[in-house]
Amino acid sequence: MQDFKDLHKQHRRRATAGNAFRDQAQESEPQKTRRLRIILPLVALLLASYPIISIFGSTRSKTSPPAAKPAAVQPIKLNNLDNWSAFRLAADAYPNISNQNGTFSAPLPQGGKVVYAINEPMQRRVEKLMNDYKVPYGLFVAIEPKTGRVLATVAHSSIQPGWEKGAFYNTYPMASLFKIVTATAALEEKKVGPDTPFAFNGKLTSESPKRWHVRPGRGNQQMPLSLAMGKSVNPVFGRLAGEVVGRDPLIFYADRYGFNQSIFPGSPVVPSAAPAPPPGSVDQLMLMGAGLNHEVKISPFHAASIMATVANRGVMMAPSLAKEIVDQKGTVVFAQKPQPLRTVTTPETAASLARMLSTTVQSGTSRKAFHDRRGRPMLASLRVAAKTGSIDGKDPAGHYSWFAAYAPMEDPQIALAALVINQNKWRIKATSVGEQALEAFFK
Template sequence: MQDLKHLTRKKGISLFRSSQEGSISQTLRPPTGKRRQKLKHLLLFLAIVLALTPVCMLIYHQAPKGAKAISDLIRSRLSPAPQSAEAAKPPTASNFEIASRLLDSATVAGEQFTARTAAGDTLHYTIRGDLQKRVHDFMASNQVPYGVFVAIEPSTGRILAMTSYSAVDPNWSRSAFYDLYPMASLFKIVTASAALEQKRITPETVIEFRGKYTSENPRYWEASPRGKNTRLDLTYAMGKSINPVYGRVAADIAGKGLLLESVRKFGFNQSLLPGTPVKESRAAEPRDTHGLMLMGAGLDHEVKISPLHAAVMMAAIANGGKMMSPGLTEKVTDVAGTARDSHTPREIRQLVSPETAASLTRMLSSTVTSGTSRKAFHDRRGRPRLDVDVAAKTGSINGSDPRGHYSWFAAFAPARNPRIALVSLVINQDKWKIKSSQVGEQALQEFFGK
């Protein structure tokens, strides 16, 4: 009996397991037919969803930025950015620049120079027709290779004449007023100002030196301890343009620091005349004492100035040291005749003190009475061609751009209460035509009614 029960229990268990195993095996059997096809589609769908989920999340987070970018792109296509349009516009030219470009085509009615702009405005120049014509005709009749002239009213800055001529290159004259040329002995004015401003000299100060008046080698300018030196006062030396005297003033009296300060005050190496096309005048720092003496005497070929700047400088000395902004137009009128932009005198800076300006005037007056311009302003019998006192300075140096001998004349008159300041530059080549002092004399003859 026991064996039978045992067998029966085991058999039941065996039957139960067999039934369960059969059910499981039937459940895990791989699907076939349509069921298998549906399962494939379901798995493919789940794989696509899983793959696209990160992309969808990224798009969700970046959607506001993307929408803004698309919106900005559409707006930029429909209407260009105003900043780009502004950047494309060329800078507006000043009245001075426009008037300068149109000066050659200006019409003359009596003494009045006028020109019409592309916009229909009429420019009324400050130019004096008689003075402009006299100087231009004089240079043209003498066929100067290169010649340029500028005259200014010292107290207001009005330009009274601005003309140029070249028998060699007509195109040169277009920018002749604004280009740079070796300053030569006009720089002696800067040298004297450096020492006068600090009261280290007076017009009567005497300087001793060795060598000739026209010496260009600083090695021979030092005074000999043995004596027998040449002794000249600064006024006579200015009129005769004595190189050793002003070379020694630069090195031994003013010194490098004061001379460079005077260079800065006179407007070198800086934008001095905004609104004009003038180039910045140049004067580099001397490397040694030899270079300092050459600069002080006006023998440094790399010290360069424009005729317009030189004229403004002379006008400032004539005006008690006050440098005025140059003006080329008296006013501008539109098509309806309404005037605007009338010339208003404007001070740029105090170039030198009134006391220094007065001392310079005394020193410069000797140029015409007994100095380098005496012949141009006196007839063969020594009689003055003008009944007006003239303060002036000449300069003479060789140059290469353009090639030739540079002759400067800078002046103002009358020496007391000046009404006109002027600068002329003549560049002669193989044969001398005329000197710049002759151009200045013609201009003053016309201005003062002779």
């Protein structure tokens, strides 16, 4: 509550202000005229100069205060490297890679260098092939199955310069490579074997599940699963997924292979994707099992790792882009060692998958690329397990041609994945890229 004395003081101040106002009101007319002669020109000058003042004021408001600078990315320290931080370091340095006497290396910003395990003949052959054929978009990754060492990485685009940067880390529609996952689920669940005869309807390349169902006593087609894998028969693997394996086991083994998760943590490899939520109808599940779901996407790195897993008796190894890393003093601060990542299948399932995949080159979708016109094998003494894939895609637009393989089957030394995206004019298939890569590697 205010004191009465304060109220009295406020009243006196208001009274004084009122007297001053009355005194102003009593000014003579000559005094008012003189004041107006001074004030009016000043007001006119201020109004005329307002646009200029507003411009300067606007400029100050746009440039002040200065924008905050983004936080600097902290460089990876060399004194405590693991496989994934070494992968990231090697990936960041990769654009500056050079070849000296067959050894590929790249300098590090903090001094020192990354040494890669790149196989020069294979790397150069694939680069030349893609360049000679003017491939619109092409990717290639090769891995040593038992160690995870990356043996080659090629990215090429004849129509979009700059697309190549990091393109082999991104994901693309997987197409029929997903049939490997479908077969794994069926084999692991003991539902079928490589020689199990399987009935189906429709063309081998049919994309309509409604045409695949078997009708008793209506002359259905039939072939063993091994041959169906080699010929990439959509109705067989669609029915296998939808009517034999089922949704939950299929999603379970997709998870085992590393879909919808970061299985290469800290590396730039984008996680592969499978539909989430999973297919809600049998027809959708069939399309997924046959490799016809466009939302199932995988990176060339992951595709090569899946083939390497089959080659390595079901054990997936962590891929390593760096063979070793040396600091500015010449001391080796990282030397790659084989690192098991996860067990995906039993050795028995891996062996059955190998039998099924071998038919791709022997009598399936890659036979022409691996045999001359007289039917003689191009790589006579080499047994190759492989899978092809083919699907249309939008990013980038074109027809996606996949080839994933490992060899030799008796003692796998290399697993690879090649992706070629052709447009209106076909340049070359991924199968031919894979065959040339194997020829260069084993010559």
